[in-house]
Amino acid sequence: MNIVVCLKQVPKKDSILRIGSDGKWIDERDISYEMSEADAYALEEALRQKEKHGGEVIVVSLGPERARQSIKEALAKGADRAIHLFDSVFDTATDSAAVARAISAALKDEKYDLILTGLQSDDYGFAQVGLIVAEQLGLPSATIVMEVQPEDSAVRVKRELESGWFQWVRLPMPALLTIQSGINQLRYATLKGIMAAKKKEIREVKAADIGLTSDDLKPGQVIERAYLPEKTKRTEFIEGKPAEAAAKLVEKLRFDARVI
């Protein structure tokens, strides 16, 4: 079974973010990057499926030169080869549709049974690239996937619904799945894996190689302004018996403040 994993490199969680001078995105200097969390789980799922069913894991990433670091990490963990969409022409591809167009074009000549993406990236959080890729490649897709069980020419997947409900669906393969964080336990890259990764192929693909021009990569949607949450202070007294007040407090912390 051949599996393609789409992965994106994003600013490391807990980074100290500053807004860039154009006010439209963060200042990308002096921050560290990592594989987007859900993508890491998608990669892990692909590696586990490969261990069970054989085949090849191919990672695809669109991003600047630094994205190579995450690609190498994927190869060190056991992916077989990689495609790096690396071209200044891609810089304008900042919305999901443009990114998806590039990925779909790059996958046109690949043979795969599954394409896995993370549910959503930790930076923009659009949760759409995977679905648009599926549309463009004419594949069935399932989102928020918690479990993957390949059968002969189909795949059964468990999807997470609201409030503790799940759903099992069967899709014909090839199919595209967007993977939820936490569905498996991530492995560590080993020293031998890192050594072996040095010999694996990272194919750099430019827009022209896959027949795209800057017109094809124009975003339909642009970010107008990026800003840090504006702090406002609000004090509220919760009345009532201690136990009731505590329950109310928990509710507020969970649903209003969203901190627990």
Next chain:
Amino acid sequence: MTIERETLEMDVLLVGAGPANLACGLHLTKLIAAYNERSKQSGTKPLDEVNIAVIEKAAEIGAHQLSGAVLDPISLRELIPDFENEGAPLEAPVGEEHVYFLSEQGKIPLPILPPPLRNHGNFVVSLNKLTRWLGEKCEAAGVNIFPEFPGTEMLYDNGAVIGVRTGDKGIDKTGNPKPNFEPGVDITAKVTVLGEGVRGSLAKQLINRLKLDAGSDPQVYSVGIKELWEMPDDRFAPGSVIHTMGWPLDSHTFGGSWVYGMRDRIIDIGLAVGLDYRDPSIDPHHEFQRFKTHPLIKDLLGGGKLIRYGAKAMPVGGWYTMPQLTSDGVMIIGDSAGLLNGERLKGIHTAIKAGMLAAETIVDALIKGDFTRNTLGVFDKKLKDSFVGSELYKARNFHQAFDRGRMFGLITEGVSVLTGGRLPSKLPIKAGHEHMRMLKADEHTDRYAGLKYDDKLTFDKLTDVYYSTTHHDEDQPAHLKVADFNICVDQCTREYGNPCQSFCPANVYEMVDAGEGKRRLQINFSNCVHCKTCDIMDPYQIIDWVPPEGGGGPNYRNM
């Protein structure tokens, strides 16, 4: 639990990706290439492929590097002659320089800069950036670089070092393997070079076991607390340098501050506090916060924004505290070997030079096929004969003089600089933690009663720790090993008032209520910024800092 471990065979293993080892790795590749070129021409046998590996505990190369830093380029020039054009990340050449002696409100400029503090021709750099760059150079030259792999144990065969075991990954907080458990690997090598920086955890094991410090004085240390500030304007030009002595440190505390101008309107500011102070309630983080309230600094930082925080210790004992640097199969370089020049507060140039000299010795050993001290021991002599040796020798009495208090220090230091380090006799020295005095019965003084945190200029420890972007997986055993917790709750509370709560710049140690009127020591290890202060300054020497799971720790950028 018996664990099956893999073995990875290397020829040269460099532990710690700091300037010392990266210079060593890079220089090795050049020397080997040059040797092979020569043997091709002369028809002699070239060296077989030499596998070189660097292991580093941080998640990325440079992420655990924190320094001033003003770089004396002498050895970088030798390693990479055209470093400016090769893209070395330099902030700026040192420009205007000032040294002040501070009192609480005032400042006295030193009319002439003492020679050790003169920085003309040097560069303001971020060590973290410089290290990252050196790491890329090494990798391009074929050195294997492995971040996220701390060395946790030395491997010996008949007393000779044969490599290092890396840390296990995926152990839960009770010490049991998790489903993704990944055992550490035995990396074997003909030569292992420890360049772990200050108070190296493997160097500590090795030096104790082989008694490599038998002929030297105990090492003494300072800890540097540092912040980066982003300013709204260009008030402090890149390359500007200020050093201060005096306030807020008391006369029994060694240390001083630095303020360096970086690019992009960033001010790099910090305070070094000698880890041989007397008052057990001294808190280096708090001293630094106080320092910022001095009119000189308050005005300088006004309107700016804190963007980074961090702390790291440095060895300042110098010449007489250096251990034996080599033994069979192993060498120690950089801060791990105490090669920092405390008088100039500089160790990057000596670390790089030591790395290069170590590389020369390793090539000789590879040619001879002899990795015992007979061959490696040449490094001890080479180092002492190099500029590193003469610099350290000149400054040999610097900290020793301060050991007796600041006034004595300033006077003897003056004499010492004038006479090239010659004092009537070698001054004795004792380990820093032995200077800490015990509390008198019922002693309660709050040194920091006047210190307020306004979240603009001054910050409490936890806020500052946030700005160090430190991360450890919580589900692992604490990497601060306390040999006997009973000493903490009983003896230490009485004798020293649990100074770990004060000297740790990251709020790792906390005495908390244990019920029934008792207290216990809580270790918030996930805050640890790997500064090594606790391992150094704990008065009972019962704290052992060992590396946590690979990748854990601060994520310093631009520090």
